[in-house]
Amino acid sequence: MATRDASARSMADRLREGRWFGGLGARLEALAEAERDQFPLWLPVGLLGGIAAWFWLPDRTGWIGFIAGVAALALGALATARASRWEPALAWFGLVAAFGCALIWWTAERAAAPRAERAQAVDITGVVESVQPRAAERLTRIVVAPEGEGQPARVRVNIDEVLAPEGLAPGARVRFQVFLMPPAPPAAPGGYDFSRTAWFQRLGGTGRVGRIDVLAPASEQGWRATIAGWRTRLGAHIRAQLAEAEGGIAAALATGDQFGIPEADAEAMRRSGLAHLLSVSGLHLTAVVGAVMLLTLKLLALSPALALRFRLILIAAGAGALAGIAYTLLTGAEVPTVRSCIAALLVLAGIALGREAITLRLVAVGALIVLLLWPESAIGPSFQLSFAAIVAIVALHEHPRVKALLSRRDEGGFARVGRFLLGLVLTGVAVEIALTPIALFHFHRAGLYGAGANVVAIPLTTFVIMPLEALALLFDLIGLGAPFWWVTGQALSLLLWIAHSTANAPGAVAMLPAIPRGAFALMVAGGLWLCLWRTRWRRLGLVSVAVGAIWALATPLPDLIVTGDGRHVALRGPDGRLAILRWRAGDYVRDTLAELAAAEADYVEFDELPGVSCSEDLCAAYVDRDGRRWRILATRTRHIVAWPEMVRACAWADIVISDRRLPRGCNPRWLRADRDLLARTGGLSITFGQRPRVTTVMGEAGDHPWSTRPPPGD
Helix, strand or coil, X not given: CHHHHHHHHHHHHHHHHCCCCCHHHHHHHHHHHHCHHHHHHXXXXXXXXXXXXXXXXXXXXXXXXXXXXXXXXXXXXXHHCCCCCHHHHHHHHXXXXXXXXXXXXXXXXXXXXXXXXXXXXXXXXEEEEEEEEEHHHCXXXXXXXXXXXXXXXXXXXXXXXXXXXXXXXXXXXXXXXXXXXCCCCCXXXXXXXXXXXXXXXXXXXXXXXXXXXXXXCXXXXXXXXXXXXXXXXXXXXXXXXXXXXXXXXXXXXXXXXXXXXXXXXXXXXXXCXXXXXXXXXXXXXXXXXXXXXXXXXXXXXXXXXXXXXXXXXXXXXXXXXXXXXXXXXXXXXXXXXHHHHHHHHHHHHHHHCCCCCCCHHHHHHHHHHHHHHCHHXXXXXXXXXXXXXXXXXHHHHHCHHHHHHHCCCCCCHHHHHHHHHHHHHHHHHHHHHHHHHHHHHHHCEEECCHXXXXXXXXXXXXXXXXXXXXXXXXXXXXXXXXXXXXXXXXXXXXHHHHHHHHHCCCXXXXXXXXXXXXXXXXXXXXXXXXXXXXXXXXXXXXXXXXXXXXXXXCCCCCCEEECCCCCCEEEECCCCCEEECCCCCCHHHHHHXXXXXXXCCCCEEHHHCCXXXXXXXXXXXXXXXXXXXXXXXEECCCCCCCHHHHHHHHHHCCEEECCCCCCCCCCCCCEEECHHHHHHHCCEEEECCCCCEEEEHHHHHCCCHHHCCCCCCC
């Protein structure tokens, strides 16, 4: 108490003296005093900023400069610190940011492992590390650690489920021949970078095999393989009790395996903003831990002796913690699930200590633990979506006005239910606002009606579907689970109906092209500023969010997208629809190009666009943009075009695109995107106009360890 009084007198003295730029210094000090409890929340933000800077900056010169710059800023703040709170806070923030950049750099270097440099047929003998059935695709995916020198550290291959041999399990020694592909970079700028993910997972190649020989079964299964076997059998049992779509979702809720859900239903869940229900995360762990904790508490309370002698809440929290850990292991212990489990354990520890169940400080501790253990997860959508949601929820419910509005009070049943529903709506809106920029940045689309759908879907999943599924599994032990499975199936059908109805509603999905990283950073920084401070200056975050949003919305749509192999081209027509060069392109290519173009995958053939004419081997197109006419030439077969004809066509064109090496005499007026150029740049995104702009995959990737492209094949 005396220390606090002395601190208050010291503050009063500083305010009277008006240090640090006179009145401004006094105001800043008063602000720091009001926000003193919020400063620790910025430690994980600094760590996150340092990690993100390493991914954003292109090469080691930028990384070293960032570390040196923020470290110097931190040391300068410490050197000039007097009695202010700001200098130490700034120093800690800078040091943590420098540490974050160094940490992810060290993590990336440590993850270095041999990988396939080019597509090639190889014979592989090795030990199976994991087996993942993908029921909806009718295949099995395995990860193998090859034996011998010069082989990748790990490879991932797919095999048709009917061809998977007996004994294919973790620990088994297998042999197969595969056409191994290097981990693929983004098909075009803004696309998913599998090569980056594979680097941190030490995956050196992928492929598909027609036959696998099991040389020796697993000698003895470790605990991981045992749990994986339980998970596989449990998923198969659940899918056998229900229809395909309902069974796939039920299996996902119980085991974390989403690969049994038909693509049409999975897409509806994504478009409706309900896809988070399929990924085992905080919602599911909360339901499991809460149910076990409540059940344990109620059962123990039946005994007066136990209730009088022991702290039942402590025992119930321990039971909930064990249930959370068991559920995490059963669902595969993936990083998002482990992250949610850590958060749940922190909440349970707070309850056991008599603290408030969940606060922003607990969220910050959880974020620090995750970022220290898995720094590469910071730039992934899973980390960003889950922590953005929980920060938005906690910040909303910690706001004094919201807390007063939603607090329990002596009122009638209808008013109580109405207040509960109001809380759900406010929470859903806050979460949707927080998640929309992240979804648009990573997936280029976001469901706009997710808040309304989640008001029904979250209680339905948490309080109806998951308890019914647990009862069905429990009664299956005595052969009486069928009635519970029928009710579970009806509830899941209702969930699917909500998803499809929401997804098919007019204007259900917002689409944007690749958002500039700067715009995304402004929106994230503004959102954190708004959520982590308490006083009025938190509103400055709205300015940052608004600037970032305007920048993102002002990003022009790409007119022409070329994949890194030069085979696939999407051209935007005058009406906004996309034309695709090779009509037989697969669904993955079509969906990827449409996503990056911020358009529906409702293609027309190339020669159906006005101003386009095609032969068997070539397509020529006129595109008028902002008063300028662009001439585009693209090859679409492997046939050799006569040299004089090709040279004349190149001279006519502004842009020439080909998946093969073009002759030196092919000199278009503006850009020759053949195999040689694309091997150096990766995929291209081109915006026409008076100031045309070309964005490349390699320009975005920089000189990171995974971004070195293999040389073009012969």
